[in-house]
Amino acid sequence: MYYRNSMSSNHTEISQLGEFGLIDRLTEGLKPVNDSTAYAVGDDAAVLNYPADTDILVTTDMLLENVHFDLTYVPLKHLGYKAAVVNFSDVCAMNGTPRQITVSLGISRRFTVEHIEELYAGIRLACQVYGVDIIGGDTCASHQGLVISITCIGDAPKGKAVKRNAAKDTDIICVSGDLGAAYMGLQLLEREKVASAGQRDFVPDFSGKEYLVERQLKPEARRDIVRKLAEKGIVPTAMIDISDGLSSELMHICKQSDCGCRIYEDRIPIDYQTAVMAEELNMNLVTAALNGGEDYELLFTVPLADHDKVKDMEGVKVIGYITRPELGCAMVTRDGGEFPLRAQGWNPLAAEEQPEQNDDASKE
């Protein structure tokens, strides 16, 4: 263990507070910031009021210890932050704004009140940064590891919610940020975990790779891109967030929109640190960018007519175009060849379909 989850000097047993005492402590001082939050924590259900001219968006994600996260190297505060943000990202992927979350926690006996406060501090920080209200949840004992289940509610102007199923032939394919860094961050953390085994005062070496670690431990939802699209008057024809890898997500859009696609290998945005790390680990860089997952960038399609509007958008790159379905989904390689895309994303329920490099290539 080379971070400080277990180094808190205070250890209050959760049994000293009980369920209601713990909830009171975790939710103390919460003040709703959204007009749509009429009544938050403290009753059988929260009460929301949304105006009739909004599309209300609902998404949910469950995170299980040792499946989705490894507390050996994930600080609880970061875990809380990330658990909230991955839900915000799903709302952003619908062209929406996250507004409320419920937080359910299953807590095993090895966690103290201070541990759960750390976790919750991360959730609260994410909510503060994104202007989201915590409106309820459930807290219970777990006989196993830590369980986190978050449901997020958000909104979009009526009719402006963007699904995955309306991409059209000739649409342009765009992606925000850069890809593969979160996956490389995971490789780095795993490597340092192995190196640290049995050493009490191990100091991991992340120098020059801080970006990779941050992308893995503290991802952000691209709410800024949603805002910029609105400012420019662009409503994407299809949008999805990249949790399982570019390849997998692009195939979701193509399947649900009944179309094919071409993306260009040399247009896939990759950070310098990602490339260095791939070299160091002797991994195929493009494979990592295509299948790594957990980037939480936005992948979207816009009509060809919007090309001029998107081509100069900061933080957005045009990487290809939508085709008729019979042309299939493929990447045009640097040498001009075509490489069929495969959905290699995270799928622990289908063990045999794992990416080659790592069982945990990406998480949802």
Next chain:
Amino acid sequence: MYYRNSMSSNHTEISQLGEFGLIDRLTEGLKPVNDSTAYAVGDDAAVLNYPADTDILVTTDMLLENVHFDLTYVPLKHLGYKAAVVNFSDVCAMNGTPRQITVSLGISRRFTVEHIEELYAGIRLACQVYGVDIIGGDTCASHQGLVISITCIGDAPKGKAVKRNAAKDTDIICVSGDLGAAYMGLQLLEREKVASAGQRDFVPDFSGKEYLVERQLKPEARRDIVRKLAEKGIVPTAMIDISDGLSSELMHICKQSDCGCRIYEDRIPIDYQTAVMAEELNMNLVTAALNGGEDYELLFTVPLADHDKVKDMEGVKVIGYITRPELGCAMVTRDGGEFPLRAQGWNPLAAEEQPEQNDDASKE
């Protein structure tokens, strides 16, 4: 094991289908029935449209194997039904109607596709009975036991959502149905589990106690009471559903409404089978009714002026009245004495506060 969770003749490994294949199979043929469900399963988030004149209600519950349920005697279909219904009950407790749920499942390797289909069949049945739409969820591998996290969204006419915090001195306290049966059902199931240990073809003896088993395994949310209240033009001043026991829930209302209460021992509704079982197990019947939990009946307060309206309501019993806070919370016993109420409900996070009879006296 004396039921058929493990007796299915088909065994399809979940890895054969993968996450997306499993979700497709579970959600096949789902058709939304509520106008507010604009777009359900299949995207980053569901899309809902609620009119502006509604209060939107949101509640969530997490169920963990061996904490909230024991698969030795809980059939998976019943478990699914109950997992959905306990959420519906929370919406009813706000004077609302459940409309949508998201379903997140953590599934360990010992479950087959057929097992999860059984579980989901129970969830779908509950949704069909209550007119609720399944709008999304998350399905992932669990290294531990089965994890079920459900979030329910519902509605009430604007301003008609009933919280816990507005009971007033002289209000009448009402409860629906009868109490303690679910707890006695649990005792019975635990007894038969012990008796069945190691016997392959054990047939449990539930004769004459079917009601208790049903109350434990297949509870219902009292939507009918919510409807009757609306028909009679009654808006309760406070309402809560009884998941942790009458005593605990009544104290929630009194604490949040800043008041006291008196309830009458001889007015607490108890079924004949519950009484027989308590006698058989040599347990205090009133303690079971006060603290047993999992009844999912509605406990509510109405102004004294509504007394005539509620006193003849089918399935509702007047059990006491609200007082000024300085009088505290107490039960008036049959001999005219006063017995202070204590919140003895389920609290596995505070082990020392367990009810005397059983660690699992009630679950949330």
